[in-house]
Amino acid sequence: MCPSDAPNPPTPTGHQSPDWQASSLPRAAGEGSCSPSANQPIGLIAGNGTLPLLVADGILHAGNQLCCIGLADQYDRTLPARCSHFQQVGIARLGKWIRSLRKWNVTTAVMVGGVEHHRKYRRFQFLHYLPDLRAARLWYRTLSRDRRTGTMLTALADELQRNGITLIDNRTYIPDHLATPGLMTQTQPPAGVTADIDFGWPLFNDAVQLGIGQSMAVRCRDVIAFEASEGTDAMIARAGDLCSRRPWVFFKTCSIDHDMRADVPTIGVQTIQNIHEAGGKVIVLGSGRVIMLDKPDVLRAAEQLGIAILGM
Known part of the structure; x- marks a missing residue:
């Protein structure tokens, strides 16, 4: 049982509850990258x-x-x-x-x-x-x-x-395909999972610093799956099996010191479809740190399937 009106638990020590509705957060897409000159x-x-x-x-x-x-x-x-x-x-x-x-x-x-x-x-x-x-x-x-x-x-x-x-940074030539701060879809996160967003993001942000995975699933303020070498799609399927199609939240980002010259985390239309089939209702992405392939198609697929996407 996961009552939607349950009070939010305290976030991990040293963190504030994330304001995912804020759209004025700094965009990280251009950090540390510079475009080569034309004709090069x-x-x-x-x-x-x-x-x-x-x-x-x-x-x-x-x-x-x-x-x-x-x-x-x-x-x-x-x-x-x-x-x-x-x-x-x-x-x-x-x-x-x-x-x-x-x-x-x-x-x-x-x-x-x-x-x-x-x-x-x-x-x-x-x-x-x-x-x-x-x-x-x-x-x-x-x-x-x-x-x-x-x-x-x-x-x-x-x-x-x-x-x-x-x-050079993978993101240099595709700034329009990066996750951005705040809600990126017209679809809103269901009221019953907002506490999972507030609980999961700081916890996930700490976990990715260990360099052992770039995705996590949360339901009822509990971690139900964390990505390892099996890949994102396998983790999503595992989360769906554990949740028996009850709503859950998907998180994806990379560590602060991640080498953006290679292996930048990505999601695509197939990811959206897989999350929908596994019962996920919300996708939380690291702003400027996750590539959406390609972004208009990803957002369109999420809207059609009733999935909210937001950047943190």
Whole structure:
């Protein structure tokens, strides 16, 4: 039983109850990022999903030349047509990434899109990618003690930097697709779950600093699921099973010190549909720290399914 008129519990020590209705909160989208000059060749290292397409369009809209590395078996097949230069390269062929980008005189690049990283836990799976010497050294030496996704991507960015290629903030070319402060939908959060929002956000904001996940589900002032390596969709399904379709709140953000050059959290239309099917009624996103793919479609889907989306 979770009565809607129950008093809000005290928030964790050192936090104030978040005012999610405030729309004047500072926007974090531009923090620490700067756009390269027009006409400069920009590299795009593209994994799967629609995010590389949005970033590609943003690069072209800014007047830059688009030079793309498409990760084999990952990138969208419509991507090459957008590019001045394109090369398909294996996921673990880091040396070829670097040689191609340098051949195109690229000194600035963006790395976006997904890779099914859960496969890394299969025995000898990394060797199945036929890594070159540079990638093998990174995997077996640099990452021997810590192979979390964020650590891997930061190490990769550092390796590119040592070779004259600077990875920049994923958000640089897609500011219009970021979560913004306050309520983003016409749909309001149900009265019965507002206490869960106030309870969950400060707790979640503390938890993500540990670097173990970027999503959480809350119902009746209790954490019912936290994302791990299984991914967001699996966590949503687990939350739905535990709640038996009773309303719950979905939270997503990243840590304050998260490396925005890679692995910025995202949600898309499919995420909205999955949350709806699992009984979720409210989505709370870190303002300026979560990418919405693409934002108009995400908001439209949420409205149609009666889900409220707000930024904190």
